[in-house]
Amino acid sequence: xxxxxxxxxxTPADEDADNTDAVxxxxxxxxxxxxxxxxxxxxxxxxxxxxxMTASEAGQRTGMTRTAARRxxxxxxxMGYVASDGKLFWLTPRVLRLGQxxxxxxxxxxxxxxxxxxxxxxxxxxxxxxxxxxxxxxxxARNGPNRSMNTxxxxxxxxxxxxxxxxxxxxxxxxxxxxxxxxxxxxxxxxTSHTIASKDQMKLEFARIRAQGWALSEQQLDxxxxxxxxxxxxxxxxxVGALNITMPIGNEGSEDAVARVxxxxxxxxxxxxxxx
Numbered sequence: 001x002x003x004x005x006x007x008x009x010x011t012p013a014d015e016d017a018d019n020t021d022a023v024x025x026x027x028x029x030x031x032x033x034x035x036x037x038x039x040x041x042x043x044x045x046x047x048x049x050x051x052x053m054t055a056s057e058a059g060q061r062t063g064m065t066r067t068a069a070r071r072x073x074x075x076x077x078x079m080g081y082v083a084s085d086g087k088l089f090w091l092t093p094r095v096l097r098l099g100q101x102x103x104x105x106x107x108x109x110x111x112x113x114x115x116x117x118x119x120x121x122x123x124x125x126x127x128x129x130x131x132x133x134x135x136x137x138x139x140x141a142r143n144g145p146n147r148s149m150n151t152x153x154x155x156x157x158x159x160x161x162x163x164x165x166x167x168x169x170x171x172x173x174x175x176x177x178x179x180x181x182x183x184x185x186x187x188x189x190x191x192t193s194h195t196i197a198s199k200d201q202m203k204l205e206f207a208r209i210r211a212q213g214w215a216l217s218e219q220q221l222d223x224x225x226x227x228x229x230x231x232x233x234x235x236x237x238x239x240v241g242a243l244n245i246t247m248p249i250g251n252e253g254s255e256d257a258v259a260r261v262x263x264x265x266x267x268x269x270x271x272x273x274x275x276x
Contacts (some may be wrong), residue, residue, distance in 0.1 A: 127244070136159060137164050162202070165227030172205075228257065230242065234276040240276055
């Protein structure tokens with residue numbers, strides 16, 4: 001009697017079991033859940049250029065097949081993170097819960113808030129705490145006078161690091177090899193006529209920032225906007241973020257603005273070191 005060959009239908013669990021994706025260094029393959037990485041990747045695939053996507057488009061942006069991308073999108077839709085009209089998919093406000101969980105649970109934004117209030121009171125400008133995430137600056141705390149709280153960056157805003165004072169500062173303070181790699185592989189984007197678009201000029205700016213220990217950026221992202229930033233270090237001297245002020249340029253010159261706000265930023269950053 002001839003034997004009957006068994007057929008096997010692939011399931012999501014099988015996809016993870018047969019996963020051949022590279023496991024991050026230092027993590028055991030048994031502890032690696034590729035499905036979680038792919039689900040987060042689907043969420044991150046949406047941006048201003050791709051606010052709504054088909055399953056095929058989402059698959060192309062994440063390196064998945066259309067079928068796999070559709071499965072993840074439908075799961076996210078069931079969880080409330082994605083909505084759909086049957087063809088296109090888009091994110092829902094529920095996604096903001098993920099960022100809100102960080103802001104409510106992370107220690108650093110809570111610690112820095114009264115210090116940002118001190119900076120805002122001493123300068124009458126909006127003060128921020130920002131961190132570096134890849135090639136972008138993320139603003140995780142802010143405080144300012146009532147007149148300016150409706151302007152500037154909102155919490156969670158992500159801005160290209162190359163055009164902000166805090167971003168240029170944190171990039172400049174990277175180890176030499178990391179900074180050289182960033183300059184070699186990163187394409188400098190132009191946003192205004194004041195944006196630094198030359199890598200040679202950017203190298204000089206990074207060297208200046210390293211030497212003086214603070215950064216100034218003017219009109220690189222938005223016209224009539226100025227940023228001044230200082231490093232925020234912990235008790236061990238490790239860089240954890242940047243304290244910065246963003247202000248309209250108005251009629252105040254660069255030197256006057258720096259003389260007015262830089263001492264306040266430096267004193268505040270120093271006062272925080274033993275608390276971080």
